[in-house]
Amino acid sequence: MIKRTFLCFLVLMVAYLALMTVIKPAKPVAQHQWQDNQIKAENYIYATGTSNRNVIVGSSLSARLLMDSLPGFTSLAFSGQSIFDGLTILSHKADLPANVFIEINVILKDGNKTFTENLFNPILYSTREFFPPLRDGYQPLAITGSYLTVGVRAALSGIKSRLVHEKPAPVAADPKPAADPKPADNPVASNPPPVKNNSELFGKMVSMQIDRYSRTPDGDLLESRLRKLSTLVDMLRQRGVKVCFFEMPVDEHLCQLPLSNAIRQGFYQVFPPDKYNYLPQPGCSGYQTSDGLHLIDQDALRYTLYFRGWVNANLALQRPL
Amino acid sequence: MLFNSFPFLILLLITFGVYYLPRISRYQVGILIISSLVFYAYDSPILVLLLLFSAAINIVTSYYIVSGKTSWKKTTAVIGVALNLLVLCFFKYSPLFAHSFFNSNDPIGHFLVTIPLPIGISFFTFEGISLLVDVFTEKYFDNRKVIDPSFVRHSRNTLFFISFFPHLIAGPILKAHDFLPQIGKKNLRDIDWENSFKHLLVGYFLKMVVADNLKDFTYWIEYPYFQSMSTTTLLALLFGYSCQIFADFAGYSAIAIGLAGLFGYRFQENFNFPYISTSFREFWKRWHISLSSFLMEYLYFPLGGNRKGKIRTYINLMITMILGGLWHGAAISYAVWGGFHGAALATERFISDKVKIKPGRFLLVLKGLMVFCFVTLAWLLFKLPDFSHVLQYLKCIRKNFFILDRYDIIAYILLYSLPVILYHVAYLLRTRSFFLRMAKWEYAIYAVMLFLIVTNSGSTGSFIYFQF
Incomplete structure (x- = not known):
């Protein structure tokens, strides 16, 4: 029985690899946020050529940047995670980008070891390198689920419309929700569901964040994270990479609270603005978020264009970064 | 590790x-x-x-x-x-x-x-x-x-x-x-290689393919984020969590049994298709058997079991289940969870003492559904240890009907819960001639499980029962 199981398994594997090689799915399918991060990381790790000239490293806050509007940029901003994951990935790469843009907002959250260990586990790394269908975006059930979603949508809409002829149409939580956002251990580094249209929930989320941002962070923790970042930044600079820091706008009520100020001050002390490049923060007023932290699509686009404009004007990055 | x-x-x-x-x-x-x-x-x-x-x-x-x-x-x-x-x-x-x-x-x-x-x-x-x-x-x-x-x-x-x-x-x-x-x-x-192999494969499949994938969807059962979800999505999440907790723990137990077998030791089965139970008593004879039998032998019987009259029996059931709940975690919600199950067991016993009818197939199915719904609802206390959040969740189920459904979450939860459903259905139908004929193709099912472990595992997560 055991032998037959393994034989049958081999047949299935060969058939699957052959099928995927023939079909060549146009786009990887992400079932959820973790997989979305995984796919983003794998795309970068296994990419060849020189397309990754500029890399953005960040958390879910900068994962809101619209990459279609940033040609020549690659995002290693991971929802629910921290800048250290993106930087760890960079530290494993042989060919580094010319410029790395590092988000400063979520410095307190440490890297996710499970995430990076999974990416660089010697066996998994080689397997995924030689057999692309074994990468995260090509899981058979994930692909099946994407088709099933269409069926479920049709079935449920049908049932609901039959149940409620005259009742109001279903309310979307956001016209275009973020890619499967979800909370994480640290609310800052998460990408919660869009709740802007639900004013009660939105108010609750913002007040939760105000409460959190009103507390000064643990000085030792901030210092140790900055020290860790400093080591990674030094490593990048030694390898000829130019580094630039940027701060994503958040709800205007959070922008000047003790947590934001302490992080800003911490950065300025360890990475003085006269020695390091900073993309000036345009201020938070006028920027709308879905939950206090994450920009809504419209303002994510606005900030993306600002980001692009500044980079285009300053990409020479005169300082020896 | x-x-x-x-x-x-x-x-x-x-x-x-x-x-x-x-x-x-x-x-x-x-x-x-x-x-x-x-x-x-x-x-x-x-x-x-x-x-x-x-x-x-x-x-x-x-x-x-x-x-x-x-x-x-x-x-x-x-x-x-x-x-x-x-x-x-x-x-x-x-x-x-x-x-x-x-x-x-x-x-x-x-x-x-x-x-x-x-x-x-x-x-x-x-x-x-x-x-x-x-x-x-x-x-x-x-x-x-x-x-x-x-x-x-x-x-x-x-x-x-x-x-x-x-x-x-x-x-x-x-x-x-x-x-x-x-x-x-x-x-x-x-070594009974086949027995160990089957346990290990089923265990790893339940854990890595079912539970580890479901966990990235049931993650949404978190305050206050669930408040933005529709009724259907909330129900799907609850169903998914019920399947996840089964796959996670039954998977772990199966791996443990398979590993022990490799070293020549035999552990008792810890799960026996619990979601087919048609009574709470039966559920506790099928779910986490090693704990329920421990509680029965070392707590319920020493307390007097059912030998000291009906009222004492109900009290003993409540005490056993509340302590069993507290065994799971140091929070009032676990005691409440145990209390719910104790009350369900005592009520069931009270009714079966009063009403003596032989249930037909329809009634059995109804009872099975009732037990499953109760057990599933009670798992909320595991996921949301704050009781007020549990009440909020239930309130959202009632009032969020008009919020747009998250079709992707519902679809993936159904997909990853399917193995748990099939696992139980196959057991129920195991004596049918069709299933008996299928037995010779058993290896193909194990091969598919192995294939999915290799190609479709979720992100590694620790086992839910580690926290207990």
């Missing part, structure tokens, strides 16, 4: 290789003890000392129960059980105690909150109690045949019983009378 991690795979291969070397076969138990201690120490080495301390309590007290003065037997057993419970209470319930009786600025309260929760403490403490009770009562075995007269060999056997890695951190809870008689020399040729 996780069963689905590379360090564990390496440890397993080394242990297995050394264990069956003919020249050192007399050290088999010692090899497994060392391996188990490495397994336990991997994440926090200091806590091995606690494991050894707990084992020492049970080694000494069980030895003195057997070989000490007869007049001291009972006292020794009581002291041993009390010490076990004291260790458990100190490490597991100190934070609950601190939150209930001290304010956050009080130094004692602060100290109690910072006490670490050693992984698996609930499991190995119960196993120690089982040893003491078994040697004291001699209900299941003759002490002279099972407890070695040499203190050194007795220590080795007891440490092995408590620390054997497949069951160490999340069960199944072994009972001394099941395990101790099995200790002895094992040979490679005696």
Whole structure:
């Protein structure tokens, strides 16, 4: 029985690899946020050529940047995670980008070891390198689920419309929700569901964040994270990479609270603005978020264009970064 | 150390290789003890000392129960059980105690909150109690045949019983009378390969493909985020969590049974298709069998069971289930969860005492659905330990009908819950001729599971029952 199981398994594997090689799915399918991060990381790790000239490293806050509007940029901003994951990935790469843009907002959250260990586990790394269908975006059930979603949508809409002829149409939580956002251990580094249209929930989320941002962070923790970042930044600079820091706008009520100020001050002390490049923060007023932290699509686009404009004007990055 | 991690795979291969070397076969138990201690120490080495301390309590007290003065037997057993419970209470319930009786600025309260929760403490403490009770009562075995007269060999056997890695951190809870008689020399040729292979494959499939994928969707059952979800999505999440917790824990238990089999030891099944239960009593005979049978043998029966009248029976059921709930975690919500199940068991018993009808198929299906819905709803207390959040969740189910459904979440939850449904349905239909004919193709099902483990595993997550 055991032998037959393994034989049958081999047949299935060969058939699957052959099928995927023939079909060549146009786009990887992400079932959820973790997989979305995984796919983003794998795309970068296994990419060849020189397309990754500029890399953005960040958390879910900068994962809101619209990459279609940033040609020549690659995002290693991971929802629910921290800048250290993106930087760890960079530290494993042989060919580094010319410029790395590092988000400063979520410095307190440490890297996710499970995430990076999974990416660089010697066996998994080689397997995924030689057999692309074994990468995260090509899981058979994930692909099946994407088709099933269409069926479920049709079935449920049908049932609901039959149940409620005259009742109001279903309310979307956001016209275009973020890619499967979800909370994480640290609310800052998460990408919660869009709740802007639900004013009660939105108010609750913002007040939760105000409460959190009103507390000064643990000085030792901030210092140790900055020290860790400093080591990674030094490593990048030694390898000829130019580094630039940027701060994503958040709800205007959070922008000047003790947590934001302490992080800003911490950065300025360890990475003085006269020695390091900073993309000036345009201020938070006028920027709308879905939950206090994450920009809504419209303002994510606005900030993306600002980001692009500044980079285009300053990409020479005169300082020896 | 996780069963689905590379360090564990390496440890397993080394242990297995050394264990069956003919020249050192007399050290088999010692090899497994060392391996188990490495397994336990991997994440926090200091806590091995606690494991050894707990084992020492049970080694000494069980030895003195057997070989000490007869007049001291009972006292020794009581002291041993009390010490076990004291260790458990100190490490597991100190934070609950601190939150209930001290304010956050009080130094004692602060100290109690910072006490670490050693992984698996609930499991190995119960196993120690089982040893003491078994040697004291001699209900299941003759002490002279099972407890070695040499203190050194007795220590080795007891440490092995408590620390054997497949069951160490999340069960199944072994009972001394099941395990101790099995200790002895094992040979490679005696391994039931097929049985171990099936358990390991099903276990890893349930954990890595079903539970680990579902967890990235049921993650949404978190306050206040669930408030933005529609009624259908909330119900799907709840259903998904019910399947996830089953796949996670039944998967772990199956892996543990398969691993123990590789070393020549047999563990009792811990899950027996619990979601087909048509009564709460049946559910507890099928879910986490090693815990429910432990509670029955070592708590419910000593309390008097059903021998002291109906009212006392209901009270005993409530006490057993509330304590069983608290065993899961140091929070009021776990006691409430146990209380719900206790009340359900007592109500069911009350009704079955009053109403004597033979249920037809329709009624059985209805009862099965009712039990499943109740059990699923009660899992919310595991996911949302704050009772007010549970009420909020239920409120959202009622009022969020017009919010747009998250079709992707619903679809993926259905997809990943399907194996759990099929697993139970296949068991229900196992005697049908169609299924009997399919038996010869069994290997194809196992091959598909293996294929999905390789191609479709979710992100590694620790087992839910580790926290208990």
